[in-house]
Amino acid sequence: MCELLGMSANVPTDICFSFTGLMQRGGRTGPHRDGWGVAFYEGKGIRLFHDPQPSSDSKIADLVQTYSIKSKTIICHIRQANRGRVCLENTHPFYRELWGKTWSFAHNGQLKGIKKKSLEFYKPVGTTDSEWAFCWMLDQIRLRFSKPPRQPETLWRFVHKLSRELSELGVFNYLLSDARYLFAHCGNHLSWLTRRAPFGNAQLIDAEMAVNFHEETTPGDIVTVIATKPLTKNETWKKMASNELVVFEEGELCYQA
Amino acid sequence: MCELLGMSANVPTDICFSFTGLMQRGGRTGPHRDGWGVAFYEGKGIRLFHDPQPSSDSKIADLVQTYSIKSKTIICHIRQANRGRVCLENTHPFYRELWGKTWSFAHNGQLKGIKKKSLEFYKPVGTTDSEWAFCWMLDQIRLRFSKPPRQPETLWRFVHKLSRELSELGVFNYLLSDARYLFAHCGNHLSWLTRRAPFGNAQLIDAEMAVNFHEETTPGDIVTVIATKPLTKNETWKKMASNELVVFEEGELCYQA
Numbered sequence: 001m002c003e004l005l006g007m008s009a010n011v012p013t014d015i016c017f018s019f020t021g022l023m024q025r026g027g028r029t030g031p032h033r034d035g036w037g038v039a040f041y042e043g044k045g046i047r048l049f050h051d052p053q054p055s056s057d058s059k060i061a062d063l064v065q066t067y068s069i070k071s072k073t074i075i076c077h078i079r080q081a082n083r084g085r086v087c088l089e090n091t092h093p094f095y096r097e098l099w100g101k102t103w104s105f106a107h108n109g110q111l112k113g114i115k116k117k118s119l120e121f122y123k124p125v126g127t128t129d130s131e132w133a134f135c136w137m138l139d140q141i142r143l144r145f146s147k148p149p150r151q152p153e154t155l156w157r158f159v160h161k162l163s164r165e166l167s168e169l170g171v172f173n174y175l176l177s178d179a180r181y182l183f184a185h186c187g188n189h190l191s192w193l194t195r196r197a198p199f200g201n202a203q204l205i206d207a208e209m210a211v212n213f214h215e216e217t218t219p220g221d222i223v224t225v226i227a228t229k230p231l232t233k234n235e236t237w238k239k240m241a242s243n244e245l246v247v248f249e250e251g252e253l254c255y256q257a
Numbered sequence: 258m259c260e261l262l263g264m265s266a267n268v269p270t271d272i273c274f275s276f277t278g279l280m281q282r283g284g285r286t287g288p289h290r291d292g293w294g295v296a297f298y299e300g301k302g303i304r305l306f307h308d309p310q311p312s313s314d315s316k317i318a319d320l321v322q323t324y325s326i327k328s329k330t331i332i333c334h335i336r337q338a339n340r341g342r343v344c345l346e347n348t349h350p351f352y353r354e355l356w357g358k359t360w361s362f363a364h365n366g367q368l369k370g371i372k373k374k375s376l377e378f379y380k381p382v383g384t385t386d387s388e389w390a391f392c393w394m395l396d397q398i399r400l401r402f403s404k405p406p407r408q409p410e411t412l413w414r415f416v417h418k419l420s421r422e423l424s425e426l427g428v429f430n431y432l433l434s435d436a437r438y439l440f441a442h443c444g445n446h447l448s449w450l451t452r453r454a455p456f457g458n459a460q461l462i463d464a465e466m467a468v469n470f471h472e473e474t475t476p477g478d479i480v481t482v483i484a485t486k487p488l489t490k491n492e493t494w495k496k497m498a499s500n501e502l503v504v505f506e507e508g509e510l511c512y513q514a
Contacts, residue, residue, distance in 0.1 A: 044382050045345025048305050063320050088302025089359075097353060100380035102346075121378065123357035125301050 002092075002108040004190065005076040006175040006226040008182040008248035012042075012070035013223050017204070017211045021231040022078060023061055024206040034086045036078040038064060039093045039104040040071040041179040046102045047071075050091040072250065073182055075175045077106035089126035093175075094134045096122055098141065099148055101178040105134040108228060109171030109187050133172070137162050152181070156255045159183060160245040167243055175226065182248045184226045186240035192226040193237045194251060202232040222251035259349075259365040261447065262333040263432040263483040265439040265505035269299075269327035270480050274461070274468045278488040279335060280318055281463040291343045293335040295321060296350045296361040297328040298436040303359045304328075307348040329507065330439050332432045334363035346383035350432075351391050353379050355398065356405055358435040362391040365485060366428030366444050390429070394419050409438070413512045416440060417502040424500055432483065439505045441483045443497035449483040450494045451508060459489040479508035 005022045007015050023036075035052040047069060051058045077092035092106040107130035114129045114136070121142055122135035140162055141155070149155050159176070163185045166172050173190050176183040184190055195202075197220070199213035217223075226246075230237035240246065247255035262279045264272050280293075292309040304326060308315045334349035349363040364387035371386045371393070378399055379392035397419055398412070406412050416433070420442045423429050430447050433440040441447055452459075454477070456470035474480075483503075487494035497503065504512035 042345045045307070045309075045348070047307060047345065050302070050304060052302075059320070059324055063316070067316055088299040088304065091302070097379065097382060100382055102382055122354065125354060125357055125359055 002080050003078040003228045004106055004108050004173060004175050004226070005074075005228075005231075006177075006182055006184060007071070007074040007223065008251050009072050009221070009223040010250035010252070011218075011221055012072055013221070014068040014070050015074050015076070016065055016068050017202070017209070018225055018227070018231050019065055019076065020209055021204040021206040022076065022227070023065065034079045035091045036061065036076070037091045037093050037106070038074065038076040039095065039177070040069050041073040041177065042071055044101065044179055046095065046104065046179070048093070048095065048104075050088055052086050052088050052091055073177050073179055075104050075106050075177055075182075077108075085127070087126070090128050090131075092130060094131045096134070096138055098138050098178075103138060103176065103178050105130070105137075105174060105176045107133060108173040108189070111166060111169040111172060113169055114166070133166055137166070137176075153255060156183075156245070156247050157257075160185075160257060163245055164243055173228065180249060181254075182224075182226070184240070184246050184248075186242060186244045188242060189228050190226060190240045191228075191230050191237040192224060192240070192246065193230075193235055194222065194224045194253070196222045196251075201234070203234050205231060205233050224248050224251045224253070259337050260335040260485045261363055261365050261430060261432050261483070262331075262485075262488075263434075263439055263441060264328070264331040264480065265508050266329050266478070266480040267507035267509070268475075268478050269329055270478070271325040271327050272331050272333070273322055273325050274459070274466070275482055275484070275488050276322055276333065277466055278461040278463045279333065279484070280322065291336045292348045293318065293333070294348045294350050294363070295331065295333040296352065296434070297326050298330040298434065299328055301358065301436050303352065303361065303436070305350070305352065305361075307345055309343050309345050309348055330434050330436055332361050332363050332434055332439075334365075342384070344383070347385050347388075349387060351388045353391070353395055355395050355435075360395060360433065360435050362387070362394075362431060362433045364390060365430040365446070368423060368426040368429060370426055371423070390423055394423070394433075410512060413440075413502070413504050414514075417442075417514060420502055421500055430485065437506060438511075439481075439483070441497070441503050441505075443499060443501045445499060446485050447483060447497045448485075448487050448494040449481060449497070449503065450487075450492055451479065451481045451510070453479045453508075458491070460491050462488060462490050481505050481508045481510070
């Protein structure tokens with residue numbers, strides 16, 4: 001199973017702490033030796049790092065861990081290949097432009113028969129089910145809305161409808177973002193928590209590391225972290241239900257259904 | 258003026274030597290303090306690095322220089338902002354998917370009135386003339402060809418026609434690639450050279466650095482480098498003419514008009 005990690009925050013925040021835990025699952029404590037990738041939004045721009053190498057050996061992972069890139073929206077993925085060979089073009093997160101925004105997408109699961117769904121505007125570069133599903137979802141959004149709907153919730157409901165349709169093909173845990181909003185859909189495994197004042201101490205499950213967020217933050221910070229499995233052992237994570245979709249903006253939950 | 262650097266080769270080749278020369282122009286010997294970016298193709302995949310920071314101070318530039326990523330097709334750009342503020346989404350190379358390939362594009366010049374040209378499928382994320390021009394070219398290609406034309410030269414001629422049209426708006430030096438082919442169009446400044454056996458010695462203009470390619474290569478290697486201005490002082494660079502388009506595949510010139 002692949003590992004997903006997402007973050008939505010109201011101030012640019014680094015993800016070094018959570019990333020340290022996740023990276024251990026990429027070859028040391030976990031079986032995810034087939035590459036990893038991360039998308040950091042910075043305004044409307046996006047910084048992408050993709051590496052088909054195991055993340056615990058990766059020089060680019062070292063850079064990401066030590067350089068502490070700060071972002072308000074982050075999507076990260078560690079891959080265990082099940083469909084599609086191990087190569088750069090099959091490495092999540094995938095990305096496409098829609099409405100002048102760069103959308104990114106990372107998926108955990110399999111979708112049997114996804115390639116029978118025909119594609120119009122967006123075509124996969126690699127051979128994964130995941131990229132096909134992403135292209136199909138953006139196609140459907142584009143066909144339905146030539147520009148962003150006035151009420152954002154109209155789009156969220158539509159994305160939820162598409163997610164339910166694809167969930168019928170298999171396991172569909174994913175993270176999706178257009179820079180401003182972070183969508184998380186649960187097939188079978190996805191948990192999240194929001195950290196806000198008063199901040200406390202957090203201890204990683206996968207590494208001997210703790211952080212006191214009180215020292216790292218200012219009182220107004222709101223930071224939501226989403227992961228396949230909880231990353232810390234002394235905080236309360238909300239386990240998502242099957243077919244549940246949540247949407248975050250600036251770290252705050254703005255849709256849950 | 259921005260600096261462009263492109264490479265097309267028949268074996269995965271690093272660009273450390275040329276990049277070292279170019280990076281010096283990003284803040285030390287040159288006035289290009291407004292960011293830089295590079296696209297390395299690896300098969301159909303692409304590795305993108307974008308940094309709005311001056312390249313001579315950039316930690317990501319250090320990584321690219323020392324990690325020696327090998328690729329058969331590379332596009333690199335150092336920016337001096339003239340239109341559009343300095344931020345990640347305005348940093349070249351820009352990239353979009355067409356026909357299941359990731360196209361990338363870097364531009365040097367200004368195009369007066371480009372934003373009067375209407376866009377259909379592709380919309381800019383940032384505010385530069387360059388990204389608008391790229392979106393417009395891909396739009397035109399997509400409108401004309403629903404899939405890649407059987408004869409590649411049909412596409413090259415069409416791209417040349419589009420390039421002439423945009424050249425009427427100003428200065429249009431650019432590099433464009435779909436992973437396999439590297440296109441280079443000259444507005445006013447672009448030079449290239451092809452290195453092949455017997456390989457010799459090359460000396461950078463912008464740094465005290467020389468390399469003996471005989472020691473770094475095998476006899477079958479073919480490597481073409483394209484740059485705004487020649488990067489070495491003891492090799493013969495071909496200076497391109499205004500409105501000239503060249504296309505390379507595996508380091509070999511396959512179109513020139």
